[in-house]
Amino acid sequence: MADHPTHVRIRADYGTTGGYMPHEVEALAEATKAAPAGPMLELGVFRGDSARALAKWVTAARPLFLYDNMMRPTADKSCWPTGPHIVHCTGLPALSRLGVLHEDADHVYATLLGHLRRYGSLVVPEGLICLHDWESSHFPDVKKAWEAWEGREKFDWVCRVSALAVFRRIR
Numbered sequence: 001m002a003d004h005p006t007h008v009r010i011r012a013d014y015g016t017t018g019g020y021m022p023h024e025v026e027a028l029a030e031a032t033k034a035a036p037a038g039p040m041l042e043l044g045v046f047r048g049d050s051a052r053a054l055a056k057w058v059t060a061a062r063p064l065f066l067y068d069n070m071m072r073p074t075a076d077k078s079c080w081p082t083g084p085h086i087v088h089c090t091g092l093p094a095l096s097r098l099g100v101l102h103e104d105a106d107h108v109y110a111t112l113l114g115h116l117r118r119y120g121s122l123v124v125p126e127g128l129i130c131l132h133d134w135e136s137s138h139f140p141d142v143k144k145a146w147e148a149w150e151g152r153e154k155f156d157w158v159c160r161v162s163a164l165a166v167f168r169r170i171r
């Protein structure tokens, strides 16, 4: 586990911070149900709880790309959803547009801002950005990175359910 510091922290805190709670999984599924067509991208998959919520809405027009940088190619990903139009990525994928960006990776300012800069502007009008661990005292960088991201003004607040925050692109 020496090279998996995030996993250690998440396991220690599960139920209070970091890990998805069942009602947040339901909220994520509900929020993304009517997202526009376009690929869905999840960064930070771990046990696949949030990925399974997104996987409910997968179609050919709404494929799901999953990437976790600490899940080595040999790691057990049997808890990740599989099926047609679900892609287990081995690196950050090259995409040209997104219907949904779901971010639940390392919660570090530079990482999140980098992900927002790379993928946030690819979110199509009416598309969603979902951020986990919003306004968490354990992960203050999530909100800080969102507020620093130049593209955020094109998004409106949709809802917050516990640690899940959802934004919709309005222009």
Ligand SMILES: C[S@@+](CC[C@H](N)C(=O)[O-])C[C@H]1O[C@@H](n2cnc3c(N)ncnc32)[C@H](O)[C@@H]1O
Binding pocket: 006, 007, 010, 018, 019, 020, 043, 044, 045, 046, 047, 048, 049, 050, 051, 067, 068, 069, 070, 071, 104, 105, 106, 111
């Ligand atoms: C909080 S867990 C994700 C929980 C997951 N969403 C779920 O519902 O089970 C964070 C995950 O992000 C991964 N991670 C950390 N840094 C990352 C990065 N830069 N890119 C992608 N994934 C990253 C970690 O390996 C860890 O598995």
